[in-house]
Amino acid sequence: METWWAVVYSLCALCMAWLWSWWKKPHPKFPPGPRGLPIVGIAPFLGSEPQITFKKLGEKYGPVMSVRMGMKDIVVLNTYEVINQAYVKQASEFSGRQDLFVYTQVTQDYGITFKDYSDEFRRQKNFGMQALKRHGMSNKEMEKRILRESKFLIEKLRRQAGSPINIVPLLYQFSGNVVASIVLGKRFEDNDPTFLLLLKTLKILFADKKVADSIMMMMLFQNLRYVPPFSTTNQTIKEQLQILSDIFQQFVDDRNANFKETDVNNFMDAFINEKLNGAGKSDSSFSDQQLVVFARDIFAAATEAVSCSIGWAIICLLHYPKYKKVLMKEISECLGRDGQPSLSSKDQLPKTCAFLQEVSRFRILAPMVHHKTTSDAVLYEYLIPKGTQV
Numbered sequence: 001m002e003t004w005w006a007v008v009y010s011l012c013a014l015c016m017a018w019l020w021s022w023w024k025k026p027h028p029k030f031p032p033g034p035r036g037l038p039i040v041g042i043a044p045f046l047g048s049e050p051q052i053t054f055k056k057l058g059e060k061y062g063p064v065m066s067v068r069m070g071m072k073d074i075v076v077l078n079t080y081e082v083i084n085q086a087y088v089k090q091a092s093e094f095s096g097r098q099d100l101f102v103y104t105q106v107t108q109d110y111g112i113t114f115k116d117y118s119d120e121f122r123r124q125k126n127f128g129m130q131a132l133k134r135h136g137m138s139n140k141e142m143e144k145r146i147l148r149e150s151k152f153l154i155e156k157l158r159r160q161a162g163s164p165i166n167i168v169p170l171l172y173q174f175s176g177n178v179v180a181s182i183v184l185g186k187r188f189e190d191n192d193p194t195f196l197l198l199l200k201t202l203k204i205l206f207a208d209k210k211v212a213d214s215i216m217m218m219m220l221f222q223n224l225r226y227v228p229p230f231s232t233t234n235q236t237i238k239e240q241l242q243i244l245s246d247i248f249q250q251f252v253d254d255r256n257a258n259f260k261e262t263d264v265n266n267f268m269d270a271f272i273n274e275k276l277n278g279a280g281k282s283d284s285s286f287s288d289q290q291l292v293v294f295a296r297d298i299f300a301a302a303t304e305a306v307s308c309s310i311g312w313a314i315i316c317l318l319h320y321p322k323y324k325k326v327l328m329k330e331i332s333e334c335l336g337r338d339g340q341p342s343l344s345s346k347d348q349l350p351k352t353c354a355f356l357q358e359v360s361r362f363r364i365l366a367p368m369v370h371h372k373t374t375s376d377a378v379l380y381e382y383l384i385p386k387g388t389q390v
């Protein structure tokens, strides 16, 4: 009987110790916040729009708070001021990246979107920003490319006027071609099989709610990737990422074969030029493998962000026809019926600009970014240990 009691006491002590280690914060000065339930944390209470749940929790716990997600402590920044203080003013402490294995399992630490913060990341990002600006992302140049592609989009819409239409593929083709002109220096015909495959892959990876929900769960509980139905989703993601990488490998091979130092007019050529004639002579991060993933990252990030932004604007106008009339009046007074919009008209289109800003506030494309601290960081009165997800 005594042995029996000894076993019961030991089990209770173990449970208490486990609960204590689960309850305890990573540091006495760690930001306050809810712990939720053992093992799952607050994951079951996040709802379908976690950013709104976080904002409500922020009213109770303050602008810098923490939540337990699964077994992990995550810091949440809830106001503009605190986000600016961390990501801008203390950028080097807050620019680390969590390893999002769902994406990195195929492309490891190459590219830019899922690459951890390091000197190499900074060199690649600085190069990327300059190359994009030089080869299409300056205001004037971007405007030209957008106007050229808009003509094709408007023509397609006119042809189907009066009948129901699924506008999503058209928006993907529009934004995909604007971005392709900058990254690859070319545009694709609508029926180009490579272009269709590219856009289909993006849609599966980023526009499917079931896939997005599974990714969120697998990021919280990594071992789920071995359990159906998550294992099936993970396999789909791996296959689609591989398809994207194979397509971009073909583009890189093609640009390498046709590279002319005297004719550098897009991101890929700029990278190859840097690899052969610039920093790449001494910096091995300028490799073909890096270019495949870097170009893929830019193409995916930009195509998805731009097509979604326009898509949400259209949905809002459909739901609020009253405002559609107001905007149409403002636009036709400023540009005339067939005039071309230009950034220089912005000042004469205050309602249109306000509407677009409101759309991006109302339907945030990336409500949560996954950074981590690169060293112990002090934010206001709190201490956030190295490696914490923010």
Ligand code: HEM
Binding pocket: 112, 113, 125, 132, 297, 298, 301, 302, 305, 306, 309, 365, 366, 369, 370
């Ligand atoms: C409505 C438009 C857009 C929105 C709302 C948007 C939003 C974002 C957000 C929230 C991030 C994550 C930032 C972070 O983790 O700190 C990001 C990263 C990124 N975006 Fe965009 N983006 C847009 C358009 C574009 C365009 C047009 C391009 C390229 C031409 C682009 C390329 C990238 C790249 C390469 C990254 C990863 C690099 C990095 O985080 O430093 N995005 N974007």
